[in-house]
Amino acid sequence: MDCSIHLSPNAIICGIVVFIWYYFWRVRKWREVKTIAPEACGGWPIFGHLHMLRGPTPTHITLGAMADRYGPVFRIRLGSQQGLVVSNSEIAKECFTTNDLKISSRPSLLVAEHIGYDYAMFVFAPHGAFWREIRKIATVELLSNRRLDLLKHIRHFEIATFLKGLHKHWAAKSQNDVVLVELKQWVWNLTLNVLLRMVVGRRYTSGNNKIQRAIENFFNIFGAIVPGDVIPYLKWLDLGGYEKSMKKTAKEVDDIFSEWLDDHKQKKKKKSDQQNDQADFMDVMLSLLHGTDLGGYDADTINKATCLNLIAGGSDTTTGTVVWAISLLMNNRHVLRKAQEEIDSHVGKDRVVKDTDIAHLTYLQAIVKETLRLYPVAPLAGPRVFTEDCTVGGYHVSKGTRLIANLWKIQTDPNAWAEPLEFKPERFLSTKKDVEMKGQHFELIPFGSGRRACPGTVFALQMVHLAVAVFVHAFDITTPSNLPIDMTESINGLVNVAEWREVKTIAPEACGGWPIFGHLHMLRGPTPTHITLGAMADRYGPVFRIRLGSQQGLVVSNSEIAKECFTTNDLKIASRPSLLVAEHIGYDYAMFVFAPHGPFWREIRKIATVELLSNRRLELLQHIRHSEVATFLKELHKHWAAKSQNDVVLVELKQWVWDLTLNVLLRMVVGRRYTSGGYEKSMKKTAKEIDDILREWLEDHKSDQKNDQADFMDVMLSLLHDTELGGYDADTINKATCLTLIAGGSDTTTGTVVWAISLLMNNRHVLRKAQEEIDSHVGKDRVVNDTDIANLTYLQAIVKETLRLYPVAPLAGPRVFTEDCTVGGYHVSKGTRLIANLWKIQTDPNAWAEPLEFKPERFLSTNKDVEMKGQHFELIPFGSGRRACPGTVFALQMVHLAVAAFVHAFDITTPSNLPIDMTESINGLVNVKVTPLELLIKPRLPHHLY
Structure with a gap:
């Protein structure tokens, strides 16, 4: 039986047409293959590049070095999250103009959930109606030029108090006509008092450090890379104890703000609305919200969250910038002299500097610009997330990717700045005189740009200019022994901070540490820990660092260093670390x-x-x-x-x-x-x-x-x-x-x-x-x-x-450093655990002949005077010191x-x-x-x- 298929010419033609259409559709799709930015080498499974972002080098400098290798746009992996690192002004402009709406939201963060009142703080809130409304209220009622002008009496009063306090300190404690001060705390008090009075009508006193501690904890946690944020399936473990710390800090912060809010409500009941001209921001919020819900939050939550946002957002950042500015002036005395001459010329010495003087102090303005160029407040800006697929620098970027704008790298780009790493305020009086910091000149955006730019830029600049001007005008300043200031950076949360300090060299860190876990994996296994650490000492020396999860540990392995610990520094290591067993x-x-x-x-x-x-x-x-x-x-x-x-x-x-x-x-x-x-x-x-x-x-x-x-x-x-x-x-x-x-x-x-x-x-x-x-x-x-x-x-x-x-x-009993100190010539930070390897000390070939051999006779001859009472540091099996x-x-x-x-x-x-x-x-x-x-x-x- 014959079986045949007869196709009509029309069917054949249709088939050919469909085939040709499919062929060209596939070719077109192949040509539309999306190009993605290069990924930095060295990422690990699960953790991505997190291990490369830890250590003593600040993250923005590490990412800047990567940009030199991979270009102005590249990718890193933060656990399971993709991150796009942007490092020049052209790409930044594209992000903050063309793509700004697509990067106007924040990523999901545990800190926003626990400390940020479940995203009610507008700094964390997703882009939308709630964020727009609260930001508008904050801007109009506190941060606008008009409102700041009405509140300038607060700045003037606190500046006067700042100067009076410093002078009183000098009069009481000066020796040889000078007195030593740690400037950061003084500037912190000044800034915080201005903010507290503007926002909640309070003053901060140095004896009550509860609010300072709460804000510092907030910033420490805010910028940290929390394992649960970037590796969601590890969230339940709370590695590093971040979530526990957040909940504790959230409770402390909320207790403070709830108390303040209750006080404002009580006062509001007793007073009429006739005193609105003297109302602080919390009063204004009470009047505007009056019991209504907004964005699913009750009025009290919005009020507390917004006030916290304004106080926390302005304190560390402003303080940090003033400290960097003064530090730069101390390392460039010719600039300091020129600034003082300008102020003396315009203000004289018959009064102190006021707000109205700043417009005439062009060299001072240049100093502040140059400070913020070299040491931007938040070198990596605030975290943003792409809410849509888009293109950046010709590369496809997927929805959900985090944007990491390296402001420090952008602002030190040699293509945009001559001698980019040098402190030269004069550049803003000549070639860069028209460059402003309002977010439109993308080579200088220390306060960010676009919808999520810092709303407090005007306030910050007023405070920084005024604080720097009054300080250098009112006092002659120098450093102990006329030494230069150490400009080592440290990221406190998101904020780039500095302290006046001597140059601090830290002990070498052992290689092989993992993100989150540190060197814990190297201390497990069949080999006893003291022997493992002894082998490390042979490689890294008698003093080195390891990481025990989120804790730093200092390992000491010879008698000279042990003696220094248990004599000179003994009081500083006389406490135990917090332990669950205890x-x-x-x-x-x-x-x-x-x-x-x-x-x-x-x-x-x-x-x-x-x-x-x-x-x-x-x-x-x-x-x-x-x-x-x-x-x-x-x-x-x-x-x-x-x-x-x-x-x-x-x-x-x-x-x-x-x-x-x-x-x-x-x-x-x-x-x-x-x-x-x-x-x-x-x-x-x-x-x-x-x-x-x-x-x-x-x-x-x-x-x-x-x-x-x-x-x-x-x-x-x-x-x-x-x-x-x-x-x-x-x-x-x-x-x-x-x-x-x-x-x-x-x-x-x-x-x-x-x-x-x-x-x-x-x-x-x-x-x-x-x-x-x-x-x-x-x-x-x-x-x-x-x-x-x-x-x-x-x-x-x-x-x-x-x-x-x-x-x-x-390894002796665990001890913890309760103060910063020096061990073996290395700086050791407060909170570091001391690990004294007694076995390594007692088998040191520099102290003992044939150190691993059992030879009791040594204690009848060469070592006959060595006792075990803690004073002969080559033999301290029962420890030493307190x-x-x-x-x-x-x-x-x-x-x-x-x-x-x-x-x-x-x-x-x-x-x-x-x-x-x-x-x-x-x-x-x-x-x-x-x-x-x-x-x-x-x-x-x-x-x-x-």
């Missing part, structure tokens, strides 16, 4: 090991030292040690007698030493003994279970008033007798202090004894020599006691060498006695005579042996001594 298990910092440095810590440490850990008290309690050591030996002998084979028995020594140490501590502290199956498991569990045990013991002590053999808990009951100290009740202090003493002495002492015996088993000649010394001084007719230790010099050398190679806490271990004497007594009694009472060897595995592991802070210490023991004394 909050939950440490009775909310009532355990003195965690307590911040201060009266409470000093008082409780003194009580613990005098009433338990002093030589006198330990001498009175020596019967406990003797009793428990005798029990320890007796139980080991009993175990040997019951289970020995071939005259030896296998024991796991760590548990036996733990029982010994814990029983001594429990009897000294709470008058209890530990029995197998008793407290140990609970003592290692949660805070609730630990507290239940301590509460039970405390109740027993309260009901049993025996004083003849009072333990430490009894002493604490007598001393505290229901008084509060440091905000804690007596019971909490008692439980917390007893827990500190028991927990602090058990694992540490046990670990040291285990390491000492392990080293002896791997160095049998040392073991034999130690036994010979003990036999010589003690004999075999009795067991060792405390009084023998002073004569056992070789035993003491063994313990020193053990603690040198295996310090109890190889935070050194208060239980050093007890620990050494226990370690010496336990080691001596054990090796004297028993012959010991290992199964199959194999060496001991010395693998280390850090259990919390304590250096512990990973594998059990299994030994074969046999009594070497007469049986009646056990």
Whole structure:
């Protein structure tokens, strides 16, 4: 059966036409392939280029260097977000004119949600009716020329107060006719007082720093790259604690503004509207909004959000610009002299500078322009987002991309500016005399441009011109020792800030840190942290930095630097960092090991030292040690007698030493003994279970008033007798202090004894020599006691060498710098954690011959005078300074006695005579042996001594 298809000519023609049309449509689409801007190299999966934007170099300078490589338009990835970096005036003009409507919104930010009243602050609000209305109100009612002219009396009054305060300070404290001032705080007070009076009718006083702290926190968070903003699926983790910090700051800010708003409402009820000429901005907002909703926000929220916007937006920015201007003048004294001559010429010396003088001070205006060119207030402008696809510089830009306008790079472009990085105000009197800062000359846009340009430009320029003019007119100024000002930049949120300071060199940072997590990934794994950090010290030197998430850490690895830390800087590192364990298990910092440095810590440490850990008290309690050591030996002998084979028995020594140490501590502290199956498991569990045990013991002590053999808990009951100290009740202090003493002495002492015996088993000649010394001084007719230790010099050398190679806490206890200071010639910022690598210090080849070898003999010869009391910084296993271990004497007594009694009472060897595995592991802070210490023991004394 034939099957054929017959196509008509018309069908064939239609098919050909359709094919040709499809072909040309595809060709056209291929030709319309969109060109996208080049992406900077070096981005990581997930994090993008975030790791390249961290570190000491400000982000705008890093991005400027990238622009030199990739051109004026390039892309970076901020986590999962795309960013378009714009770096010249032509592209900026295209963005802020042709595409301005498409970039008039802000990206979604956690700071806008939590601190910005859920986008009610118009700086964060999306482009739309609400944003237009609130911005219009703010501009007309506060920031317009007319309104600022009406309020000029506030500026004049605050300027006069500023000058009067400085002069009063000079009169009170001047030496050799000059006085040292830190200008930034003075300018901050001036600016904030002007803004507060204009916006809420208040003045700021330096004694009340709540508003300053809240605004500083606002700015710190505002410009930060928050992980949850750029990697949304990590938001729930709150990496770096940004969201927690935002919520705390939001609460602080809202409390302040709610109080102010309530005061305004109360005053409004008492007053008629006849005083509108003296009404502040919050009053105006109350009148305009009067209970209406706008954009889904209630009137109170809008009022608070807008007032916060105006105060925060004008304070740091204006202050920063004045500080940069004065700094530049101090580094260019010829410009300062010329500015003073101009002011003296136009104003004279019979009055101070006023607003009306500024128009005649053209050189001063040029100085301010040049300052804002080199140090724009927000070098990367405020964040914007493309709300539509568009074209920038010939490149396709997708909707959702963030715009990053590098104003600093634009304003230092050598194609637009001669000698772009030089401070030359004269350029604005000649070649650039017509260039203004109103957002229309795109080579100079320090306040931005387009719809989202700063609405407070007029106010900012008035304040900056006036503050700089009055200061240089009223005072002769110089620097200490006539040194130049350090112009190192730091981005405080979005604001480019400077401080008058000496040149600060910071320690090198170890390579390999990740965004967000820092070097944490390098500190995990099988290698103990102190050994990892020791290897880093070999590469980076004895002082270097690491990042622990969002925290900075300073690692110190030799005795000279340790000495500087624990002597010169000891008071500055006498506090602990904030730790969750201190909050939950440490009775909310009532355990003195965690307590911040201060009266409470000093008082409780003194009580613990005098009433338990002093030589006198330990001498009175020596019967406990003797009793428990005798029990320890007796139980080991009993175990040997019951289970020995071939005259030896296998024991796991760590548990036996733990029982010994814990029983001594429990009897000294709470008058209890530990029995197998008793407290140990609970003592290692949660805070609730630990507290239940301590509460039970405390109740027993309260009901049993025996004083003849009072333990430490009894002493604490007598001393505290229901008084509060440091905000804690007596019971909490008692439980917390007893827990500190028991927990602090058990694992540490046990670990040291285990390491000492392990080293002896791997160095049998040392073991034999130690036994010979003990036999010589003690004999075999009795067991060792405390009084023998002073004569056992070789035993003491063994313990020193053990603690040198295996310090109890190889990285010491965590400390935090509470002030800026200098360590090893490097500047260290407040808030940095100190990580003292005691193991590296104690194995430094510059201080110790054959540093990794076990050689107790060194302490009988070359190092015989080296002690462990915290004053010989090449050997500080118990730390040094104010935070050194208060239980050093007890620990050494226990370690010496336990080691001596054990090796004297028993012959010991290992199964199959194999060496001991010395693998280390850090259990919390304590250096512990990973594998059990299994030994074969046999009594070497007469049986009646056990």
